[in-house]
Amino acid sequence: MVSIEILSLPTVPSPVNGTSNPCNVSDEATPSPHVATTCPPNAVDGSTLSLDIAQSEGADELTTTGSPSTVISANKPTAMDVDDTGVSSTTEAEPKPKKNDNRPTLADTLKGPEELRKDKAAKKTQWKVEMPKPLAADLHAIDKLFEDGRPRWEVLSAHLTAAKPFALPIAKxxxxxxxxxxxxxxxxxxxxxxxxxxxxxxxxxxxxxxxxxxxxxxxxxxxxxxxxxxxxxxxxxxxxxxxxxxxxxxxREFDILGSRFFLDIFGIGPELSTMNVASALHRLGCDVLYENFREAVASKRLAMSTWRVYFRSASCPGQPIVGGKVCEQICIEGRYYLARGKASPLPVDRLRMGQRSPHCLLLPVKNP
Missing domain, CATH: 3.30.70 (Alpha-Beta Plaits)
Structure with missing residues (x-):
């Protein structure tokens, strides 16, 4: 038996009848069968209470001795002791967080070299330089054309184009x-x-x-x-x-004249007007696009004696062709000037001074 003395117990007025209840027990609460309350209605402040706690095997009881005395069961809390409206009776166990294991598995380790080989093979194929091969079906179709008889070019060209993996566009x-x-x-x-x-x-x-x-x-x-x-x-x-x-x-900077055909005439001096030569070419039927000296220093207005004339066409027009090739010599007022067209090969035999070439173009120039 444990005895606890309480010197003072506060008085709480009852909300129903306005009386004071020193035990702070609500009048509306249903008394427990294990609780015996003997509280006088008019308990004075300062009264001494004695609480006896008796423990037994079946139930633990809290007993007050003295004046007043209250026996309170320790198994069930009263309304003034515990407010358990927001407390759960059972506590659920929280799930343990899963561990993130980023270590590669054995399958990943064995798959790594295989994927690396595939990547290397794909890159090697992407930049491989070789002649594009046709499909076997396209090749057999062309063979079948010749087995049935020599095909017409229109039919054969269509099959040849279809057999190419890709076709290059025209670039000029x-x-x-x-x-x-x-x-x-x-x-x-x-x-x-x-x-x-x-x-x-x-x-x-x-x-x-x-x-x-x-x-x-x-x-x-x-x-x-x-x-x-x-x-x-x-x-x-x-x-x-x-x-x-x-x-x-x-x-290099784009040459706007790079795709046009030109003709170089060597040894043109100041005694001969280049505009008169261009006029003679125009009368001959050539479409002259531009003319000037090939080597010049624009800031000093100094030039060498090689004169170049451009035509509108990308290839040599028919007028400067003599004897089946581009003229390699031009005769102006009885004088012979060496000439060479765009992409023309160098002559095998160099002409002597005053010698006439079989590919010489006679150009009548009118001086003002």
């Missing part, structure tokens, strides 16, 4: 890539592969996707040439930088 405009003689001994396949893979230029990448760059070739002696589909593409590529074969090169 050229842009020069200034590489010098660095790539003279470099194989064309190596140049093409590195240019497509390592160029590092956004404009060229867009032109590749649009199919506007169609051809890459080595010029005689030095430099490379790009063939594109439109003149506007040439202007886009002016002074652009291109990286391949561990070096960076620049694209």
């Amino acid at each position: 405009f050229s842009v020069v890539l200034e590489t010098g003689q660095v790539l003279v001994r470099t194989p064309p396949a190596q140049i093409l592969q590195s240019f497509v893979r390592d160029h590092g230029n956004l404009i060229i990448a867009e032109l590749f996707e649009a199919g506007e760059i169609c051809h890459l070739s080595k010029l005689p002696g030095d430099n490379l040439r790009l063939l594109v589909t439109e003149e506007e593409v040439c202007q886009k590529l002016t002074h652009e930088k291109v990286t391949f074969l561990d070096n960076q090169y620049s694209l």
Whole structure:
């Protein structure tokens, strides 16, 4: 038996009848069968209460001795002791968080080298330089044409076009890539592969996707040439930088006359008016587009004696052709001047002074 003395117990007025209840027990609460309440209605402040706590095997009881005395069961809390309206009787166990294990499994480890080999094979195929091969079905179809008899060209050309994996568009405009003689001994396949893979230029990448760059070739002696589909593409590529074969090169400024045919006449001096020569070519039937001296310093107005005339056409017109080839000599007022057309080979035998060539063009020039 444990005895607890309470010196003072506060008085709480009852909300029903306005009386004071020193035990702070609501009048509306239903008394428990285990609780015996003996509280006088008019308990004075300062009265001494004694609480006896008796423990037993069946139930624990809290007993007040003295005046007043209250026996309260320890098993069930009263309304003044505990407000358990928001307390749950049972507590659910929280699930344990799952551990994130990012370590690769054995299957991932074994799959890694296989995926790496596939990636390398795909990249190697993407930049591989070779002749595109036709499908077996297309080749058999062409064989069948010849087995049935020699086909007409219209039929054969349609099958030949269909057998190609891709068709190149027609490209007439050229842009020069200034590489010098660095790539003279470099194989064309190596140049093409590195240019497509390592160029590092956004404009060229867009032109590749649009199919506007169609051809890459080595010029005689030095430099490379790009063939594109439109003149506007040439202007886009002016002074652009291109990286391949561990070096960076620049694209030359677009030559607006580069696609036109020209004729060079050597030894033209100040005694002969170039406008009169151009007039004679015009009367001959040539469409003259532009004429000027080939080498000149514009700031000093000084030029060499090689005169160049451009025509509207991309190839040589019919008038300057003599004996089945472009004229290699022009006779003006009884004087012979050497001439050479665009992309014409050098003459095998050099003509002596005053010697007439079998491919000489007689050009009547009218002086003012």
